[in-house]
Amino acid sequence: MADLSVELSGLKLMNPFMLTSAPPTATGEMIQRAFEAGWAGAVTKSIALEPAIDAQPRLARLAMGNKTIGLENIELTTQRNLEVWVKDIEEIKRHYPDHILFASLMAAVVKEEWHFLIKQVEEAGVDGLELNFSCPHGMPEKGMGSVQGQDPTIAGEITRWAKEVATVPLMVKLTPNVTDIVEIGKACEEAGADAISAINTVPAFIGVDLDRLEPLPSVGGTSAFGGYSGPAIKPIGLRCIAQLAKGTSLPLSGVGGIARWRDAAEYILVGASAVQVGTAVMFQGYEIVEKMKKGLSAYMDEKGFESVARMRGYILPKITAHEELNFGYKVVAAIDQALCSKCGLCYTACMDGGWQAIEMESRQLYPRVVGEKCDGCSLCLHICPVEGCIALVPA
Ligand SMILES: Cc1cc2nc3c(=O)[nH]c(=O)nc-3n(C[C@H](O)[C@H](O)[C@H](O)COP(=O)(O)O)c2cc1C
Numbered sequence: 176m177a178d179l180s181v182e183l184s185g186l187k188l189m190n191p192f193m194l195t196s197a198p199p200t201a202t203g204e205m206i207q208r209a210f211e212a213g214w215a216g217a218v219t220k221s222i223a224l225e226p227a228i229d230a231q232p233r234l235a236r237l238a239m240g241n242k243t244i245g246l247e248n249i250e251l252t253t254q255r256n257l258e259v260w261v262k263d264i265e266e267i268k269r270h271y272p273d274h275i276l277f278a279s280l281m282a283a284v285v286k287e288e289w290h291f292l293i294k295q296v297e298e299a300g301v302d303g304l305e306l307n308f309s310c311p312h313g314m315p316e317k318g319m320g321s322v323q324g325q326d327p328t329i330a331g332e333i334t335r336w337a338k339e340v341a342t343v344p345l346m347v348k349l350t351p352n353v354t355d356i357v358e359i360g361k362a363c364e365e366a367g368a369d370a371i372s373a374i375n376t377v378p379a380f381i382g383v384d385l386d387r388l389e390p391l392p393s394v395g396g397t398s399a400f401g402g403y404s405g406p407a408i409k410p411i412g413l414r415c416i417a418q419l420a421k422g423t424s425l426p427l428s429g430v431g432g433i434a435r436w437r438d439a440a441e442y443i444l445v446g447a448s449a450v451q452v453g454t455a456v457m458f459q460g461y462e463i464v465e466k467m468k469k470g471l472s473a474y475m476d477e478k479g480f481e482s483v484a485r486m487r488g489y490i491l492p493k494i495t496a497h498e499e500l501n502f503g504y505k506v507v508a509a510i511d512q513a514l515c516s517k518c519g520l521c522y523t524a525c526m527d528g529g530w531q532a533i534e535m536e537s538r539q540l541y542p543r544v545v546g547e548k549c550d551g552c553s554l555c556l557h558i559c560p561v562e563g564c565i566a567l568v569p570a
Contacts, residue, residue, distance in 0.1 A: 177475030178482040179468060183449045184344035184369040184426050186275050186302055188215040191439065191483055192464050195430050195451035196221050196279035203263025207270060212461035213468060216275035218451060220253040221307045222260050223281045224288060227251035235381045235392035245407035246454050247381035249392065249399055251313045252281050257295055264299035277303040277346065283318045284329055286336045293340050303343050306333065309350035309375030311402045321350040327362035334366035346370040346428060352378050356415050357422030364423050372428035372451060373415045376402025405454040406432045413445055420446025420488055436470025446488040505570035507549040508556065512541045514564040521555035521565060529554045
């Protein structure tokens with residue numbers, strides 16, 4: 176059986192699955208229930224000096240059919256006082272000494288504020304700190320969150336201040352909303368950060384209620400830009416983790432769009448030591464971790480990875496610069512007539528979005544690939560509703 180235990184900056188996690196800072200970690204009671212359900216670690220909802228006052232409602236989703244693609248929120252930091260959190264942290268650690276608890280912290284660019292928050296949560300017994308340099312809404316206007324993670328000098332400076340008093344591992348949580356996330360990661364690494372988590376939500380505007388003519392989520396008729404999470408942002412998170420894995424030497428905690436063991440496996444393969452989950456738990460509950468652990472373990476057995484550490488970053492060498500791709504590799508589409516339903520989707524796509532390489536004389540006849548016209552772009556493969564019907568074969 177594959178060993179699911181991992182190490183993140185010296186902290187031992189029973190498995191790579193942690194809850195991210197979000198509503199599922201809003202209280203100590205919730206975090207304890209999550210640990211009971213099988214999560215190895217959790218990051219508290221972000222704690223600031225002042226409790227937040229949240230807008231209502233503060234969530235809106237993007238769906239395809241009844242499937243959620245992404246979720247936008249305009250939620251701020253925790254609505255609870257620091258003193259309440261201190262008690263909660265003490266209690267969580269009393270009951271779950273072997274689980275890993277990070278406190279997520281947010282403050283202005285003021286050294287004393289960071290020192291104060293860090294000392295409070297450390298005295299309460301947290302195992303690690305996560306500095307939130309990444310919330311894209313509400314807090315940047317107050318000089319907090321993503322404005323700090325968009326400036327390498329500020330991110331480095333706060334990390335340095337934090338390290339003056341921190342006695343437990345210090346992770347910085349970065350925003351994807353920058354030109355070069357590696358530049359920010361390196362600044363934090365040079366300032367002494369012990370780990371990086373990425374990503375926080377992606378700045379977004381989820382849509383308009385066309386009947387009411389109101390922006391969403393509509394807070395009594397108005398709204399504000401928010402942060403986008405869930406399956407839609409996984410490709411952005413994977414890109415950021417891969418870049419950070421190549422460009423820094425810090426341990427990484429991958430976050431963004433993880434809902435199944437497969438998503439977690441992808442994050443580990445591009446360099447994450449552990450992963451964090453938020454939106455998927457909001458929609459499906461803490462129980463999903465059991466399936467994730469089983470699925471990841473079975474996959475590791477199948478592929479011969481004895482440990483997560485062995486698997487970590489395995490495919491990174493295969494992510495190259497575009498100019499280093501093998502341009503001699505040539506393929507063409509091939510349609511399996513035994514599976515084809517003659518729906519014509521591949522024909523239309525190739526006609527109007529491809530290379531006019533698929534011929535289909537009528538809806539009664541099978542589509543046919545004209546090899547010399549096919550440019551191997553793969554569009555037809557992604558359009559075809561029948562799995563395995565269209566494949567790419569050597570040209
Ligand atoms: C409603 C909501 C509230 C969140 N609050 C916080 C927060 O307080 N601090 C923080 O660092 N990230 C916060 N996040 C961002 C998540 O921690 C995570 O980075 C992001 O949602 C991507 O992961 P996911 O796709 O698994 O949700 C929040 C996300 C959501 C959906």
